[in-house]
Structures are given as C-alpha cells and as structure tokens.
Amino acid sequence: MITIEQASSGDIAVLERVLLDTVTWLNDKGTPLWGASEVTWDALSKKYSASDFYLAYLDGAPAGCMALIEDDPFFWPDVPPDESLFLHKLAVTKAARKLGVSDALMDFSKSEGVRRGKTTLRLDTHALRPKVRAFYERHGFRHVGTKVLLGKYHTAFYEVDLHSAILTRNKNSWNAIADSFFGVTALPAYGCLCPGEDELRLFPDLTGKAVLDIGCGSGHSLLWCGRHGASELWGLDMSDRQTETAERLLRGHGYAPTLFCSPMEQNPGLPPGYFDVVYSIYAIGWTVDLQRTFTLIASYLKPGGIFIFSWDHPFLHCVEAVDEKLVFSGNYYEPAPFNFRKLDNPMTLYNRRLCDYVNALAAAGLAVERMVEETDKETLSRDAEFSSAYYAPGKAKRFPLSLIVKAKRV
Ligand SMILES: C[S@@+](CC[C@H](N)C(=O)[O-])C[C@H]1O[C@@H](n2cnc3c(N)ncnc32)[C@H](O)[C@@H]1O
Known part of the structure; x- marks a missing residue:
C-alpha cells in the first residue's frame, strides 16, 4: 500500500536518503540529474522547509518524495501570485521503481493543489529527458515552453489545469463503468x-x-x-x-x-x-x-x-x-x-x-x-x-x- 505524508523536521534524514538514492541510481544509469551535494539538507534548506516536502511510503517503507511550494519566482517569474502550486524534487527510490509511487505522488500533488485552492500545478524538468517528459505528459501536463537557464540548463516548463485533470480522469472512469450504471x-x-x-x-x-x-x-x-x-x-x-x-x-x-x-x-x-x-x-x-x-x-x-x-x-x-x-x-x-x-x-x-x-x-x-x-x-x-x-x-x-x-x- 502507498501512503503519502507531509514531512516535518524529524524526517530530514529520511528525505536526504530518498533523494540520494535517486541521485546514485541515475548516476549509475549514466543519466545524472542532481549532484549529491544538491540533495543535502544544507543545500535544500536554502529553498525549502521540511514541511514543503511530502514523503511516499510503500508498505510503510520510505519510497519517494516531492516538494510542493506556492511561490517560484526563479523558474516562473511571470505567474500571478496565489494561482499555482509548483512541484520540485520528485524522486522515487530504486527499490520502489515501477510500483506506482510516482503515479501516487502525481495524483496527490493535483489533489493538494485543489485543496489549497490553486487552479494550476506547474513544474520544470530537464528538457533533454524524453522519458521524464513523457511521464509528465501522461499525467496531463502541457509543455508551455523551454529555456536555457544560466547558460547551460535546458529546462522544459510544464503545467496542468487542476480542474480539467480531474474531469479527464472522471470521464475516462465513467466511460469504463457506464454499463454497470x-x-x-x-x-x-x-x-x-x-x-x-x-x-x-x-x-x-x-x-x-x-x-x-x-x-x-x-x-x-x-x-x-x-x-x-x-x-x-x-x-x-x-x-x-x-x-x-x-x-x-x-x-x-x-x-x-x-x-x-x-x-x-x-x-x-x-x-x-x-x-x-x-x-x-x-x-x-x-x-x-x-x-x-x-x-x-x-x-x-x-x-x-x-x-x-x-x-x-x-x-x-x-x-x-x-x-x-x-x-x-x-x-x-x-x-x-x-x-x-x-x-x-x-x-x-x-x-x-x-x-x-x-x-x-x-x-x-x-x-x-x-x-x-x-x-x-x-x-x-x-x-x-x-x-x-x-x-x-x-x-x-x-x-x-x-x-x-x-x-x-x-
Ligand atoms: C450516477 S450517474 C447519474 C444517473 C442519471 N442521472 C440517471 O438518471 O440515470 C452520474 C453521471 O454523472 C456523469 N458526470 C460525472 N461528472 C460529470 C461532469 N462533471 N459533467 C457532466 N456529467 C458528469 C457521469 O458520466 C454519470 O453518467
């Protein structure tokens, strides 16, 4: 069973472990995303507080995490305040891959956005990673632009309208069960x-x-x-x-x-x-x-x-x-x-x-x-x-x- 909980300061070591696990796994695959020094709490705490993070547990064991923040002027300088939730640092441990943890985190982030009264969920990702981009697109995210940041980071920007994401999911499900109703x-x-x-x-x-x-x-x-x-x-x-x-x-x-x-x-x-x-x-x-x-x-x-x-x-x-x-x-x-x-x-x-x-x-x-x-x-x-x-x-x-x-x- 997958559960998702908001992190607190007591979870910082677990967060670091989950993120480092992802860093190591991606490095081993030859597709590095973050450096190990970027996922220490020293580095993360410059941008995030512990409660910005959510931890996913698979059968009780830490299996993934993400950060959800309400303000992101560096990546999204033109977005009006209070409208969006921004998703960062989505990670799943190697042992928990392909077991639905990233899908559960995606669903949770949309529900959390609606719960906080937001209309849009936004994220940025590596523009040269087709598999990661396909994952977000499968979850209804729309590509809205690409930029090269600081002269070297090719970054793709994605957003999803939270209401239409729910409608699409409900419509697909009603189509699947129509005959039973x-x-x-x-x-x-x-x-x-x-x-x-x-x-x-x-x-x-x-x-x-x-x-x-x-x-x-x-x-x-x-x-x-x-x-x-x-x-x-x-x-x-x-x-x-x-x-x-x-x-x-x-x-x-x-x-x-x-x-x-x-x-x-x-x-x-x-x-x-x-x-x-x-x-x-x-x-x-x-x-x-x-x-x-x-x-x-x-x-x-x-x-x-x-x-x-x-x-x-x-x-x-x-x-x-x-x-x-x-x-x-x-x-x-x-x-x-x-x-x-x-x-x-x-x-x-x-x-x-x-x-x-x-x-x-x-x-x-x-x-x-x-x-x-x-x-x-x-x-x-x-x-x-x-x-x-x-x-x-x-x-x-x-x-x-x-x-x-x-x-x-x-
Ligand atoms: C329990 S059924 C209603 C039964 C129906 N009133 C009858 O008399 O047989 C609920 C219906 O609401 C539809 N529905 C769900 N969300 C909707 C939405 N946002 N807009 C329009 N229809 C929706 C579903 O497709 C489903 O057919």
Missing part, C-alpha cells in the same frame, strides 16, 4: 434509501414542458420525463458512453432527445432562458466547480423555472459504522477532493457542506423552495442489520443518506 439511480428514485418522486411530488406537471437533465447517465430519468408528458427531452453528460446509451434508450422508446457530451461546468450550446425544469439525479456532486455549474443551470431556466437535484447528504462521508456504532470519524469542514476507486477505476470527488450548496444556489439566483433530508418509510420501519457498507440502512435509520433540493429561478 444502466438505469441505476434514476427518476422516480432520487437516491439511496430516501423517498422518491412518487411520494415527494417535487416536479410540476411536465405536460408540454422542456426539461434538461444534468448528468443524464443512461437516460432513464429522461425516459420517465417523456412518459410524464415532457415535450422536449434534453440531456448532458460528460461520458460519451453514457450519452450514446441514453440516445439508444430514448430513441428505442420513440423519443427524439437532444443530448450533449459535455462536462456540466461548460455550456455546450444549451439555449439560455429556455427550460421549464432542469434537474440532476445523483450527478451534481461530480462537478469540480459548484458555483459555475449552478450559475449555468440558472441561465438555462426560464424565469420561475424549477431546478431539482439529489446527491449524497454531506454527513455521509463523515460517518462510518464501526463495531455496531456510528462514528463521526470524518471532517465536515474538509474541502479537499478525495481520490477513490469506483469498480476499480480512479475517480475524484469533492466534499461539500450543506451551506456550500445553499450559498451557491443563492448566488446563482436560485431560491430554495424545499429541501428533503429524509429516509424512506420502509427503511425506517424494518430492522436493519448493522453493516459497514457506505449506503447502509443502519446509517439511514439515524440520518439521511441523500439530500434532495428544489429551487426556483427568481
């Missing part, structure tokens, strides 16, 4: 162990109405809207596998939908002020930019139009079941995106608080009409086996697993 979580269901639309009646009469589904998945919610009289079925999803499936499903039932393959953070050509209802069933939490997404959604709605969404309740990621008890083990305030695997595909999600949703709706000009924090009656009335599952009925008996919100464009 055929008709999963779709209207009239809103989410996990919560009341559905048949009971809540949040939607207006859809007869003759134009509806737009954000994160339409396999198209089953749009099918429900068509069966309830909606005259125009529009949908958006960033997975081309999902939009193809939705197109097939809806056409197979005699509907002619207008579907876009696009992230919800962008307008792919949707008409402004056009829709009576915009909704999103278990997709909104995937956005990398909640405010931008809500502002776009408001712009698609007619004045007085309705927006409905469902997503995991913000408590869900904070509470786990341990030894037949529910333990509040997470941090409600932690804004860092987290990486996880869904059906063995890497994905990144953000933790958000209830106020993040409500304040973003308000700023977009969407007035909340109803908020639902309920578990369905059936789950509440039956005895629930205690289980450690993420969506466990034992949790649902104590707090809502899903949040449902209805708002109106003012």
